[in-house]
Amino acid sequence: MDVKTRGASKLPLPGGGPRAFVVTHRLVLSIAVPMTLAYLTTPLLGLTDTAVVGQFGDPALLGGLAAGAIVFDLVFASFNFLRSGTTGLVAQAYGRGDARAEQAWFWRAYAVSLVSGGSLLAAAPLIAFLGAWFIDGGPAVTEALRTYVLIRLLSAPVALANYAILGYVLGRGEGLRGLFLQIVLNGCNIALSVWFGLGLGWGIEGVAWGTVCGEAVAFLVGTTMVVRRFSRLPGPRRSELLDATALREMFAVNRDIMIRSFVLLSAFALFARQGAQLGTLTLAVNAVLLNFFLVAGYFLDGFATAAEQLAGRAVGARQRQAFVDAVRLSSLWGFVMAGLAAAAMLGGGNALVAVMTTAQEVRAGAAIFLPWAAFTAASGVLAFQMDGVYIGATWSRDMRNMMLLSFALFVLALIVLPQWWGNHGLWAALHIFLIARGLSLTAVLPGRIRRTFATP
Secondary structure (H helix, E strand, O other): OOOOOOOOOOOOOOOOOOOOOOOOHHHHHHHHHHHHHHHHHHHHHHHHHHHHHHOOOOHHHHHHHHHHHHHHHHHHHOOOHHHHHHHHHHHHHHHHOOHHHHHHHHHHHHHHHHHHHHHHHHOHHHHHHHHHHHHOOOHHHHHHHHHHHHHHHHHHHHHHHHHHHHHHHHHOOOHHHHHHHHHHHHHHHHHHHHHHHHHOOOOHHHHHHHHHHHHHHHHHHHHHHHHHHHOOOOOOOHHHHOOHHHHHHHHHHHHHHHHHHHHHHHHHHHHHHHHHHOOHHHHHHHHHHHHHHHHHHHHHHHHHHHHHHHHHHHHHHOOHHHHHHHHHHHHHHHHHHHHHHHHHHHHHHHHHHHHHOOOHHHHHHHHHHHHHHHOHHHHHHHHHHHHHHHHHHOOHHHHHHHHHHHHHHHHHHHHHHHHHHOHHHHHHHHHHHHHHHHHHHHHHHHHHHHHHOOOO
16 A cells, blocks of 8 residues: 555654655665674574574474474564564654654554564464474474474564564664664574573573573663653654554554565475475475575665665655665665675585584585575565565555465465475475565566656
C-alpha cells in the first residue's frame, strides 16, 4: 500500500515540514557502513554458536543447533515487521519533519512487540513440538532442537522489543546508534555463549542461555536510550497513539511484511528439511554453509538498510529524484559488496569451515558445496536491495505478492532438481528463489514510482 500522510496528518509538524535532501555516495555510506558492521556481528554469533557446539564433535548436536536456530528464526523472523515496518514508517515521518509521528510509530511497535513476545513465550512448548515434527531429523537431532528452542524462547518479549528499538533508530538514519545497539546485543551474546557453552561446559544449553542474556541486556540499554531522548521532546497524546487510521495503516503494512518474512523463512526451513531427508551429514554440511549465506546477507543488508531509510525519507518528503538516486546508489554499492563477499568466501571458505567444526566428514562435504554457498551473494543482492526500497516506501503489498510468486517457483524447483542432482539440486533451487525475488520486484518498480510521485 502507499503511505503518504495518512496516520500522521493530524499531528503537528514541529520540525517545520518536509526536509529537502540530496542522496550522495557519502550519505549512502554514512548509513550503510555502520550498519554493515552492525549486521556482521549477527553471523559472527551464528559462527560462534556453531563453533562452540562443533567442538563436541557430534554431527547430531550440530544438526540440532542448526535445526533449532531455523525453527527459532522462522518464528521470530515472522515478526521482523517490528523492525522493518517501523523503519519505513519512521523514515517517512522523518522526511515530513514530523517528530511526534516518529515517536508515535515507535510506541505502537514497542507495545505490539511486548504483547507478541508474551504470546510466543506462552506457546513455547507447542512451537518446540511443531519444529521437531517439521524438521524430522532423528531422535538425537530432535532432542537438541527442543532444548535449544525452549530456552531461547524465554527471550521473546525483549527480543521483539529490540526489533522495534532498532527500527526507530534506523528510520532516522542513525547508523552509528544502530551499530552500538548491535554490538551490545551480539557482543554480550557471543561472550556469554562461549562462557556458558565451553567455559561452564553447558554445550547447546549454554549457547541458548547466552542468547537470552544478550537480548535482555540490549533491551535495557536500548529502551533507556530511546526514553531519554523522548523525555526532551514533546510527545504524542494518547489519542494520537490510538488513532484508528494510523493503527490500520500500521497493521496493514506489518501484515504484508509478516507474510513476506514468514514465507522467506519457510523457504529456508524447507531447504533445511530437504537436507535432513538426504541424511544427517548433509543437514550438518548445509547448516555450516548456510552461515556463509548469512555472512553475505549481512554484508548486503547494510546497503539495503540505507535504501530503506533514504527511500522512506524521500517518499515522506515527496522527492522523486532523491528516491531514484537512493535506489541507484544503494544498489550500486550493494553489487560491489556482493562481488567482494563472494570472492572472500571462495578464497577463505574451507579455512572457516575447519574452524567451525572438527568433524572431518562435515569438512569434506562442505568443500564440495562451497561454491554454491559463496555465489548466493551475487544471486541475492538484487533481492536484498529491492526489499530495502519496498520496505522504506512501505509498498508492502507488492513485496508480499512477489515473494509468494518467487516461493512458488522455489517449491517447483525443490520438487524437481534434488531428484536429479541431490544436494547440488537443492542449492540450485535456492539460487532460483533468490534471483526470482530480485527480478520480480525490479519489474514492478517503475510503475510504483510513477504512481507514488504523481503530481496531485
